Amino acid sequence: MHPWSPCGSMYDATFHSSLYPFMRRKVSVQTIRGSVTGRLTHVQSDHVVVQSGGAPFFIRMQQILWVVPVTKSKRQPMSPPLPY
Numbered sequence: 873m874h875p876w877s878p879c880g881s882m883y884d885a886t887f888h889s890s891l892y893p894f895m896r897r898k899v900s901v902q903t904i905r906g907s908v909t910g911r912l913t914h915v916q917s918d919h920v921v922v923q924s925g926g927a928p929f930f931i932r933m934q935q936i937l938w939v940v941p942v943t944k945s946k947r948q949p950m951s952p953p954l955p956y
Contacts, residue, residue, distance in 0.1 A: 884933070891915045891939060898942040903935040909942060 892915060900909045901922055908931065910924025920936070922929045 887933070887936075888915065888917060891920060894939065894941055899939055900942050901931055901939050902937045903931060904937060905935065912939075 891912070894912050895915065897912060898910065899912045899922065900907055901912075901920070908922050908924055908929045910922040910929065912920060913923050913928070914921035917933075919930050919932050920939075922931060
């Protein structure tokens with residue numbers, strides 16, 4: 873077992889396959905060193921590529937904590953507080 877690989881294996885097929893629906897979509901990737909927000913352009917067995925600000929960011933799978941899609945949300949006006 874390698875100390876830097878999650879769950880004792882270098883390749884987590886479940887996590888890898890769960891990233892495919894996010895291809896060509898804007899995502900936020902949280903790593904152990906910070907986050908990167910941009911368009912997910914490539915998913916490989918050992919890394920992903922996120923295009924952000926015109927530059928590609930190559931992120932190793934072992935460094936990823938979570939990935940979430942970035943959606944365009946319309947801000948809803950705040951409703952007045954409910955009376956007690």
